[in-house]
Amino acid sequence: MNKLIVFSILLCSSPLFAQRSDINGGPINSRTETGIIDGVYLSTHVPTKRLIPYEHVREADVIWSKRVWRTLDLREKINHPIYFPLDTYDSEGNWVRNSSRWSLWTVIRHHIFTGDLTVYSPYNPAQFTLRDGDEFKYPLLPEPGLDYYTDSVYRDELLFYLGKLGADSDVPLVNIYGDDSIDVSGNYVYPPRDTLWFKSEDIVQYRLKEDWFFDKERSVLDVRIIGLAPVTYKTDDDGNILGADELFWLYFPTDCRYVFNNYFVFNDKNDSQWMSFDDFFWKRRFSSFIHKESNVFDRHIDKYRIGVDALMESKRITEEIRLIEHDVWNF
Numbered sequence: 001m002n003k004l005i006v007f008s009i010l011l012c013s014s015p016l017f018a019q020r021s022d023i024n025g026g027p028i029n030s031r032t033e034t035g036i037i038d039g040v041y042l043s044t045h046v047p048t049k050r051l052i053p054y055e056h057v058r059e060a061d062v063i064w065s066k067r068v069w070r071t072l073d074l075r076e077k078i079n080h081p082i083y084f085p086l087d088t089y090d091s092e093g094n095w096v097r098n099s100s101r102w103s104l105w106t107v108i109r110h111h112i113f114t115g116d117l118t119v120y121s122p123y124n125p126a127q128f129t130l131r132d133g134d135e136f137k138y139p140l141l142p143e144p145g146l147d148y149y150t151d152s153v154y155r156d157e158l159l160f161y162l163g164k165l166g167a168d169s170d171v172p173l174v175n176i177y178g179d180d181s182i183d184v185s186g187n188y189v190y191p192p193r194d195t196l197w198f199k200s201e202d203i204v205q206y207r208l209k210e211d212w213f214f215d216k217e218r219s220v221l222d223v224r225i226i227g228l229a230p231v232t233y234k235t236d237d238d239g240n241i242l243g244a245d246e247l248f249w250l251y252f253p254t255d256c257r258y259v260f261n262n263y264f265v266f267n268d269k270n271d272s273q274w275m276s277f278d279d280f281f282w283k284r285r286f287s288s289f290i291h292k293e294s295n296v297f298d299r300h301i302d303k304y305r306i307g308v309d310a311l312m313e314s315k316r317i318t319e320e321i322r323l324i325e326h327d328v329w330n331f
Helices: 002-013 077-083 104-113 152-162 252-260 277-282 308-328
Strands: 062-073 163-165 195-197 205-215 220-235 241-246 289-293
Touching: 062 077, 062 308, 077 277, 104 152, 104 252, 152 163, 205 308, 220 252, 220 308, 252 277, 289 308
Parallel strands: none
Antiparallel strands: 062 205, 062 289, 163 195, 205 220, 220 241
């Protein structure tokens, strides 16, 4: 009797019997219209799995910590699983996404629209020169009970973080009488500028804010990602690259993890062992370099090191963190 009860519990809790409503919006290898499974089995482990919580850490147990900011360059091959597949738009302006898996940007953008991710401005909206958005001071929130699709004010605000306005038209509007359209001030009226939404190919980097710490209760050197920011190139009117621009910040421990936990990341070694984006970051399967550490001047590395020297400084900080754990066990 006891064996029957245990078997029944396992059967009901098995991912193979999960309902479609439990899937967190991500693509799976099944077609709703025909019931066809594109493969040997239904891949439901990642889309339906529960989030593994972080280990609780007390302030009294942290005997050392260091805050760093990292840059993930998506041009590096090891980082391609979060860059591809690319999304696009068709001729009618519809958002076209891959049917089997999504890039990290596609996941982020989709869940900003659905209200699962809160966007934090990288700068004070009232003072653009102060860029302290990685402290999550300036959230963009819709009206209570509304979202991107139902709150027009919130939708207009997000335009400046998820896209940009296209070029002005040099051809004025024409009214029904065939004459150039002129407003009451005598100025020509031009068509409204197109909205150019950022696509996966426009995201060139991701920046991470993370804390490294030694927990004496568990006797481990651990790391927690605090925030994540997508980055695009900043260009002039002629398309010349002027630098990199952080679009916005996302709070990682709660918002991002609960969303990233149910989306596949490609594994080029084994198609049956695709992990989630949360696993990807937790296992640190990416390549990155440190562009800032906590310091008395609150400055970035590129303020006092340039080129190869900046990369060497990043390596020095990384090695310094590694030696902390080494020295603890070196009696």
